[in-house]
Amino acid sequence: MNKWEMCKVTGIILAGGKSTRMGTNKAFLAYGNKSFIEIQIDILRHIFREIIISANDFSLYEHLQLPIVPDVMPGKGPLGGICAGLIHSKYSYAFVIACDMPFINKEVIVYMKELVKGDNYDVIVPHTVRGPEPLHAFYSKNCIQTMQRCLEEEDLRMSDFLQKVNVRHVNEEELIKSGKDIKSFINLNTYREYEDYRSECN
Numbered sequence: 001m002n003k004w005e006m007c008k009v010t011g012i013i014l015a016g017g018k019s020t021r022m023g024t025n026k027a028f029l030a031y032g033n034k035s036f037i038e039i040q041i042d043i044l045r046h047i048f049r050e051i052i053i054s055a056n057d058f059s060l061y062e063h064l065q066l067p068i069v070p071d072v073m074p075g076k077g078p079l080g081g082i083c084a085g086l087i088h089s090k091y092s093y094a095f096v097i098a099c100d101m102p103f104i105n106k107e108v109i110v111y112m113k114e115l116v117k118g119d120n121y122d123v124i125v126p127h128t129v130r131g132p133e134p135l136h137a138f139y140s141k142n143c144i145q146t147m148q149r150c151l152e153e154e155d156l157r158m159s160d161f162l163q164k165v166n167v168r169h170v171n172e173e174e175l176i177k178s179g180k181d182i183k184s185f186i187n188l189n190t191y192r193e194y195e196d197y198r199s200e201c202n
């Protein structure tokens, strides 16, 4: 295992949403004999030394035996969860992933992690045809102040936040060229999307 294989970055799983469109907690949707969040933990464990769950209902996640961090300002959406996760992270960078991304792929994360080494960026975010994927991205603790300001000003859009910090964009083409599976960025919001996903995988 090389020294970056278990580098000093925290993995943050965002699981503090309402899952209104899905109608059931997305973190616990099943694929095979595991839930989405268990699939993610199994992968992140092999990359990061610390994993924390960003959520507000502790009782749902206690059995996973990982630290759970509540939002500093609840009800502000993913930006609030990321900010709280970063504040509690042991390390100066964190990889953030939404709990509704079951196609999580170790190679994609490790590729992006290599870009953290330069230490010049506040955020490292992939870009697909849908635009930036800020819920599958690396964040520096340098972001905390700007995030807090956005939260206080109710400026909660991730795209607005990204314009206020120093961002390294990782284009889809760059990932495809290096043979990475960009399915990693797909998230599932509705039961229909979940059903399609399951039938595709069978």
Ligand SMILES: Nc1nc2c(ncn2[C@@H]2O[C@H](COP(=O)(O)OP(=O)(O)OP(=O)(O)O)[C@@H](O)[C@H]2O)c(=O)[nH]1
Binding pocket: 014, 015, 016, 017, 018, 019, 020, 021, 022, 026, 054, 055, 056, 071, 074, 075, 076, 077, 078, 080, 081, 082, 097, 098, 099, 100, 135, 189
């Ligand atoms: N910690 C935290 N995470 C959140 C919050 N809102 C959303 N998330 C997480 O961010 C990711 C994307 O969430 P969304 O799909 O935008 O929102 P959602 O509330 O999960 O789902 P909908 O109610 O259908 O919009 C998911 O992993 C959510 O668990 C929040 O207020 N706090």
